[in-house]
Amino acid sequence: MSEFAAMPGSRGLPKHHREHNPALHEQFETIEQQRDAGTLGIWIFLATEILFFGGLFTAYIEYRSLYFEGFVSGSHLLERHLGAVMTFILLGSSFTMAMAVHSVRVGNRKLLVLFLILTIVLGAAFLGVKFTEYHEKWTEHLVPGFNFHPTAEELHGTTPQSVELFLCFYFFMTGLHALHMIVGIGLLTVMAILAWYEKVSAEHYNRIEVSGLYWHFVDIIWIYLFPLLYLITGSRH
Amino acid sequence: MTTAILERPVRKRVNYLTAKHTLSSWLLTTDHKRIALLYLGSVTLLFFVGGFAALLMRLNLLEPQGAIVHPETYNKLFTMHGIIMVWFFLIPSIPTTLGNFLIPMMVGARDLAFPKLNLLSWYIFMVGAAFTLYSLIAGGVDTGWTFYTPLSSLYVNTHVLAAATGVFITGFSSILTGLNFIVTVHKMRAPGMTWYRLPLFVWSMYATSIIFVLATPVLAITLLLIGLERVFHVGVFDPGLGGDPVLFQHLFWFYSHPAVYIMILPGMGVISELVAAYSRKRVFGYKAIAYSSMAIALFGFFVWGHHMFVSGQSVYAGLVFSALSFAVAIPSAVKVFNWTATLYRGSISFDAPMLYALGFIGLFTLGGLTGLFLAAIRVDVHVHDTYFVIAHFHYIMVGGAVMAYLGGIHFWWPKITGKLYPDIWARLAAAIIFLGFNLTFFPQYLLGFLGMPRRYAMYPPEFHMLNVLSTAGASILGIGYILPLAYLLWSLRYGEDAGQNPWQATGLEWEAAASPPVTENFETIPVVTQDAYAYETMGIPNV
Amino acid sequence: MSEKIIPIRTYWWVFFALLILAALTTGVAYIDLGVFNTLIAMTIATAKMLLVALFFMHLRYKPGLTRLASFVGLFWLGVLVAFSMADVFTRGWTPQGKPW
Numbered sequence: 008m009s010e011f012a013a014m015p016g017s018r019g020l021p022k023h024h025r026e027h028n029p030a031l032h033e034q035f036e037t038i039e040q041q042r043d044a045g046t047l048g049i050w051i052f053l054a055t056e057i058l059f060f061g062g063l064f065t066a067y068i069e070y071r072s073l074y075f076e077g078f079v080s081g082s083h084l085l086e087r088h089l090g091a092v093m094t095f096i097l098l099g100s101s102f103t104m105a106m107a108v109h110s111v112r113v114g115n116r117k118l119l120v121l122f123l124i125l126t127i128v129l130g131a132a133f134l135g136v137k138f139t140e141y142h143e144k145w146t147e148h149l150v151p152g153f154n155f156h157p158t159a160e161e162l163h164g165t166t167p168q169s170v171e172l173f174l175c176f177y178f179f180m181t182g183l184h185a186l187h188m189i190v191g192i193g194l195l196t197v198m199a200i201l202a203w204y205e206k207v208s209a210e211h212y213n214r215i216e217v218s219g220l221y222w223h224f225v226d227i228i229w230i231y232l233f234p235l236l237y238l239i240t241g242s243r244h
Numbered sequence: 245m246t247t248a249i250l251e252r253p254v255r256k257r258v259n260y261l262t263a264k265h266t267l268s269s270w271l272l273t274t275d276h277k278r279i280a281l282l283y284l285g286s287v288t289l290l291f292f293v294g295g296f297a298a299l300l301m302r303l304n305l306l307e308p309q310g311a312i313v314h315p316e317t318y319n320k321l322f323t324m325h326g327i328i329m330v331w332f333f334l335i336p337s338i339p340t341t342l343g344n345f346l347i348p349m350m351v352g353a354r355d356l357a358f359p360k361l362n363l364l365s366w367y368i369f370m371v372g373a374a375f376t377l378y379s380l381i382a383g384g385v386d387t388g389w390t391f392y393t394p395l396s397s398l399y400v401n402t403h404v405l406a407a408a409t410g411v412f413i414t415g416f417s418s419i420l421t422g423l424n425f426i427v428t429v430h431k432m433r434a435p436g437m438t439w440y441r442l443p444l445f446v447w448s449m450y451a452t453s454i455i456f457v458l459a460t461p462v463l464a465i466t467l468l469l470i471g472l473e474r475v476f477h478v479g480v481f482d483p484g485l486g487g488d489p490v491l492f493q494h495l496f497w498f499y500s501h502p503a504v505y506i507m508i509l510p511g512m513g514v515i516s517e518l519v520a521a522y523s524r525k526r527v528f529g530y531k532a533i534a535y536s537s538m539a540i541a542l543f544g545f546f547v548w549g550h551h552m553f554v555s556g557q558s559v560y561a562g563l564v565f566s567a568l569s570f571a572v573a574i575p576s577a578v579k580v581f582n583w584t585a586t587l588y589r590g591s592i593s594f595d596a597p598m599l600y601a602l603g604f605i606g607l608f609t610l611g612g613l614t615g616l617f618l619a620a621i622r623v624d625v626h627v628h629d630t631y632f633v634i635a636h637f638h639y640i641m642v643g644g645a646v647m648a649y650l651g652g653i654h655f656w657w658p659k660i661t662g663k664l665y666p667d668i669w670a671r672l673a674a675a676i677i678f679l680g681f682n683l684t685f686f687p688q689y690l691l692g693f694l695g696m697p698r699r700y701a702m703y704p705p706e707f708h709m710l711n712v713l714s715t716a717g718a719s720i721l722g723i724g725y726i727l728p729l730a731y732l733l734w735s736l737r738y739g740e741d742a743g744q745n746p747w748q749a750t751g752l753e754w755e756a757a758a759s760p761p762v763t764e765n766f767e768t769i770p771v772v773t774q775d776a777y778a779y780e781t782m783g784i785p786n787v
Numbered sequence: 788m789s790e791k792i793i794p795i796r797t798y799w800w801v802f803f804a805l806l807i808l809a810a811l812t813t814g815v816a817y818i819d820l821g822v823f824n825t826l827i828a829m830t831i832a833t834a835k836m837l838l839v840a841l842f843f844m845h846l847r848y849k850p851g852l853t854r855l856a857s858f859v860g861l862f863w864l865g866v867l868v869a870f871s872m873a874d875v876f877t878r879g880w881t882p883q884g885k886p887w
Binding site: 046047050051053054055056057058061062064065068069072073087090091094095098099101102104105106109112113216219220223224226227230231233234235237238239240241 | 792793795798801802805806810812813816817818819820825828829831832835836840842843844845849853856857859860861863867868871872875876
Binding site: 034043052056065168 | 353354355356357358359419423424426427430431432457458459460461462464465466469472475476477478479480485486487488491494495769
């Protein structure tokens, strides 16, 4: 028969010997278990996100190989320098996010809040540039489905369908990415508020780390989107 | 420093059902057992909605010219039947009811890793169901549950967007449930509960959760693309605008094939438990079954092109997918052999759960065998889009998954409710279901091979007799399903009290928790010192 | 039990490297290297991804299970892409040969 008596030790304790920590949720026995579970959980979630975006990447790869010239033309309709600026902004925001996690680990609340706010600001700046780009595409009549009237020069000898398809991917992929950025900014705002009101600490920091992981992931998506959309080099520069 | 917290003495009658009675204590619960019951109610309701669509379909097929509905309506019926049964019954059923209820108890934890996320999963599920039911009420969808493009994205005027949105939303429920289960199994096992001491149900659920987590997001993006194409009228899947409809099928089946393993793996996990309990024996080849579950989850991702042999897919890709599809049958076969070996020289009793388990083994084998026939390209070209395929997957889904679900519900009913159901009625229902099932679906193998296409509201007169037999079977099957609903509900009020372990089964849920369990599952977290299925140490059941 | 706290210096180096790589990939895009453009761009992107994942996301200092979880998503995406593209690229190959 299995031995079902409680035994002393860090786990398997009867309830009244359990670690008394206001941050410890009921279903966990120790704070380390809670933290490990949270970290594993977010990584699994990020794996789902890889596959979510991945469907778009798969479709992109197929159409880029089928319609390479059209994709080249399409890519040249995007502002490379804006893309580069957005890349630098996001990389900077990843840096400030990493610094925020560092700050909470060493117990520096003010720096934590500062870096979170910096990350939010950089994220917002990214979105500002992105929406300017979208607006520009609208005024240039280069929005697939709604408002797509490319000039012959813009097409550069390729078919309008292939360029429209490219722009579909541009809008879908950067749009989905922007949606994730908005969610991320919301999440970090909540974190900044929690940090300000001392709901996180050097012992109870996992939610900052988890938010950071999400943010870095969204940055990584952009790291791939930038060359795939903005830097397609074809027979001309 | 620890602070001593005095425990309230636990009174005998307080369990997770009686702990609190308010509506909000149910709707805002984070107790995995209550959430399991919330899901049980939802999936049961949706099962009967989907079943009703099937009933109308079978009634219509009583006559070669269609007996009761117009072809347009028939198209909507088979679509809604598919959508509801796949996404709102088969995929959630065992994981969200038995999985939610049992996994924490089987690993020796007080709840899942993320109880609030668990509750959120249920709400997401309900919102998704609402969108889908709305699309039904608003007039239905007629593209088939597979939403093939460009029909679904550019041509039909039916409520594709609402249905696709419903399924999209529900997908997140699956993802979060899978995530919760994976983290729970990794991080919340009780002391002494090593991986190889886990019940095989947990292994199956773990493998299922991996599929949940990796496949569902691809469905989500695919549905999103259909939606975007419908709204923006762009050519992602429209050949006229340079799109590739086969790309849709790749993305769709990348999810939907593993999805069928989501539907069957939990059932296989249940069968392992039932076969052991009702043979009073350890499961033969524990590790082989555990590894087979993982192999099915892995290989299930490599075979999706076998749904696309006639789609215009490359012949060479078809060859690869065909070969891999043969390979994926192997771990399933290993399980069937091992269950059979478990039965050998076991002390077998034919209680209702065992009847379901035995039925499963036979019917799943038949369904799986016909799957091998379909994996051979030449055969598939002949029977693709015929009733042969329908019979194949209904043997697995209904003869397999639904029977495993019912077997599991019966087996764990005393644990969940503290009550015993009337065994005579349960065995009778199992027999009626088995008979009704075979009468419904065996003729469909013949119909398909003879050439009757699927998704057709009418058929040539030479198929009349087989269709009538199938519909007769369906009526019997329907009665068979209503019986458990009736007597299980009856048992809640009038059933005998079960006692902690009426089946004398192994497992922490039986040996260390009351029936019904207290909210925290165990008085103290158990320490595990022996393997699962130590039936040689258990007594004889007292029912 | 505390996880290692990564020093700020490491973060600065990684950030610096990321900026260089971003500038590099932008610059190379203006030079026509044929097929190598894509290859170089993807290599640089992967290098940036690894820097962010290993250092900013602390994967370098995490146990195997976490690393496995991070790898699994990528691997599965690889399966989706590989098999789908295998179909797309071989559709045009007509089987030659006489009927049996």
